[in-house]
Amino acid sequence: MMLASTRLAYRIARREALRYKGRSVLSIVLLGLPLLGVAIGASAYDTAVLSPEQDAELYLGETDAYIEPAYMGGAIVQHSWDERNPWAEPVNSGGYEDMSDIVPSKTQILAALPLGSWIAPYDAMGWSTEEIGVQTPNGIGTIEGYGYDLSDPIYEDSGLEYLEGGAPGRGEVVLSEDAASYLEVGVGDSLETTGNQDFEVTGIVEIPWNINGHFAIGPMFPDNANGWLVDTPEELTHEDALKLNELGMTVWAGSLLDLPPSGVAVQESYMVDEWSLMIYGLLVVVILMEVILLAGPAFAISAKRRTREFALMSASGATPSQIRNTVLAGGVLFGLLAAIAAVTIGIATVAIGRPLLEQIIGQRTPSLEVLPWLQASLVVVAIATGLLSALAAAISASRVNVVAALMGRTPGRKGSKRWLVLGLVMVGAGMASGFGGITLWSLPLMAAAIVLLQLGLVACTPALLAAAARLGRWMPLAPRMALREAGRNRGSAAPAIAAVLGVVAGGMAFTLVVTADNVRNESNQDRALPEGTTTLDLYSFVDIDEDGKVVEEADYDAGAAEAEAKLRKHLSDVELIPVSLSDVGFDCAAGVEGIDDPLQAYCNYTLVRPEANECSYWQIETTNEDEVRAAVEAAREDPRCDETSANSGWGLYEVPTSDDPRVVELYTGLKGEKLDEAMAVLDEGGVIVSDSWAIDDSGQVEFLTEIWDMNSDGEAAATFTTTLPAMSVDRDRLGYAGVFLSPGAAEELGMTPSHWIQRYVVETSTAVDGALVESIASDLSPKLVNGSIEARFERADYTDRSSLYIMLAVAALCAAITLGSTAVSTGLIIAEQRQEMTTLGAVGAAPGLRKRFAMWQTTMIALFGTLLGTIAGLIGYALIQAALNRPLQNQYPFETLYGWELPWANFGIMLLAVPILAAVGALVFTKARLPSERRLT
Secondary structure, eight states: OHHHHHHHHHHHHHHHHHHTHHHHHHHHHHHHHHHHHHHHHHHHHHHHSOOHHHHHHHHHTTSOEEEEEOOSSSOEEEOOOSSSSOOEEESOOOOOSSGGGTSOOHHHHHHHSOTTOEEEEEOSSSOOOEEEEEEETTEEEEEEEEOOOTTSTHHHHTTOEEEEEOOOOTTEEEEEHHHHHHHTOOTTSEEEBTTSOEEEEEEEEEOTTOTTOOEEEOTTSOOOOOEEEEEOSSOOOHHHHHHHHHTTEEEEEGGGTTSOOOSOOOOSOHHHHHHHHHHHHHHHHHHHHHHHHHHHHHHHHHHHHTHHHHHHHHHTTOOHHHHHHHHHHHHHHHHHHHHHHHHHHHHHHHHHTHHHHHHHHTSOOSSOOOOHHHHHHHHHHHHHHHHHHHHHHHHHHHTOOHHHHHTTOOOOOOOHHHHHHHHHHHHHHHHHHHHHHHHHTOHHHHHHHHHHHHHHHHHHHHHHHHHHHGGGGGSOHHHHHHHHHHHHTHHHHHHHHHHHHHHHHHHHHHHHHHHHHHHHHHHTSOOSSOTTOEEEEEEOOOOBOTTSOBSSOOOHHHHHHHHHHHHTTTOSSOEEEEEEEEEEOTTTTTTOTTOSOGGGEEEEEEEEOOGGGSOGGGGOOOOOHHHHHHHHHHHHHOTTOOOBTTSOOOSOOSEEEOOOHHHHHHHHOOOHHHHHHHHHHHHTTOEEESOGGGSOTTSEEEEEEEEEETTOOSSOSEEEEEEEEEEEOOTTSSTTTTEEEOHHHHHHHTEEEOSSEEEEEEEOSSOOOHHHHHHHHHHHOSOBTTTTBEEEEEEOOOOOHHHHHHHHHHHHHHHHHHHHHHHHHHHHHHHHTHHHHHHHHHTTOOHHHHHHHHHHHHHHHHHHHHHHHHHHHHHHHHHHHHHHHGGGTTOSSBOOOOOOOOOHHHHHIIIIIHHHHHHHHHHHHSOSOOOOOOOOO
16 A cells, blocks of 8 residues: 555656656756766766876886885885885985985896896976976976987887877977977977077877976986886886885886785874864765755745645545655655766766866876766765755645635745744754764764754744834835735745755855965965065075085176166166075084084074973873873963964074165064164174064073984984074064074074075065066076076965965855856746736736836845855854864964954855845846736635
């Protein structure tokens, strides 16, 4: 009997779907759109993320292995075998005498391989290319250069493919497809470099793991490859790899991918896994709630329009349970169809868009992958979502008033207070559940909080509509009618508002996460100079003799003169203010007892706090997780513990050094008497620091100098301290090093002006923007002073543009879906009110009134939905924020936590632009005239 009843319910659902195709398609689309996004994302992710076997095939092709030195000074133990950059450790911790100890020669490598093996230089990491200045159609640009000899067939075996032409000979090059397009050259044309050399282009090539690269390959370019391709007569064995490990070489080979890792410490703790589970779980709940609330109105309005049909079924003997099953059968049917359509279209979209996907990720994909377990789970999720979306409509349909429905009357419904109480209870329960979830770190409680809070707001919506209807008495006719109609037909308006609520809530929560993450990223940037400061940095490579002395200093004055002449073409009133960047001298270890070779030693300078001012956290001597957490909590109450990951630099390098008040003011932000005080400290040979706790009671700071012998693994060869007068500035000043030196302090510490770089602050009356920076950079691209100095013009900009674009994209997507759901829901409501609209026409209402009536209905739905959705999104973000901050709260130096930075642009789009656009759309597209009909009562 039950089976027959179920079959009947699905048969009715199928016939209803075919009878009202437009409404059915709408329900399927509303259910399927979010699922389509997941289906596309799952297939694209599975296609783009390669397995170890696919990764090896992409990079190695038909060759046997890729090897590179581990730079550990001797034999190594390789622990992992399935990645390009494997985990390895040195066998011995002793030093090395020369580079041959850490970079074996080709002869040594071949001796360790089976007889008949062959190797060729290669860089599978993309870290050792040579930057080449070239002439472009628009001026000067750069591309990367590889010094491979492509006459060796091993490169083609590795996957390099000729799209056009063939291998280059002496004085010839091949280009990547993007480089050829960028330079607007082809096979037979010439590549002109900034060194006034021309090379004939003999081919266009593609490296499958670098299809977007701008590069040229030719034997005349420097061979900076840090690894080798290996081709062996037989398959490379584990024993062969161990021999290479003895030479200090890591091995990545397709034949060794199945070797298990050994002795590698687990990098992720249980806490991190639990945190990931929490984040993903909350995101899934947010997405499911969005789908349910988005699709629910279609079922609710559809069930309302089928009221007479349900009344006939009830009069014919159908039980409330059978009527509910009929509506729920429609939810299952539509969910199944939505899942099938979403999965099919999603996989087809990725299949068709694979070339575009490959361009985005920058590498070829071996095959189309679909992540089958996730696609299959989408079907289950879609069916469950369809059931949940239809549940409220099913319950409402089973309670139909048979007599009123058959007479064509819709009796007024009371009970908004009951729903209001229920909604407030659910909101309260949701807040309690959220607090409990954060306190107990429970995913079920936090997920329940998101569900209860959103459903509670939905349950409160009818009461809010009834209250808003009372405001109509003070409004003009059209908005008064819209408010009163919404208050009278709450069963239609509330689901429509819920649809908008779900979309806005999910979008707002995600946008808040992106905004807070953007603030975190910006706060962790090195802010040595204020926003908008323009600088000119001159770089040069200098030679060092065996005593650590510079053979010939770079002529930075001549470079600055050349650069200034070029800057004046773009900028007015140019003045270059020199800033010396002090560094550790090459000969800092000269004459130190225990150091035989100063070039095999290095010096480290550290600003140390007085013992009484050290943070309490550094006094713990335990790795116990609970004790570490307690120490971090204690550090939050300790004013001395003000170190963060953004300003906890170790050691000093490229430290700004000057006694020019303009430079001091720029770096420190001091003015007036404070600037005079800082200049007095610098005149005494002192320093300015951003760590106020480093200054002792006498107004001085202490620097610790440690000199280390790279050939020794013991303690420092020498240590000594230097005490200097000091003054402190704000913590966010002076960049990573947190120190500003006077010339006298730099000399006292034994630091010297950097030989590699000379900085100038550029003062100009011209407003400098990104486009101008690019134009100046193009003019400065040829090296100065006969090619010996490279110039770089920059403007300090700490804004994360990518996060801004993501936020705007999310806002645009949510706005589009909100507009769509508002339009669809309003359209269904207006279709349901056809008789009322006809009555308006019959009593003489002007067509314009009916258009304005529809406009205000749309505006009301959009406003209510976006306001409630914003509230739900803020509450949802509070829970996600707590989950995101959980692993960050137990770290010292302190990490910047996810805060409450509000995306005002997104708020403006959702709360203002969306309702206005929805209103305009309703006003333009709503039909003003309806055919006259006889009202049946």
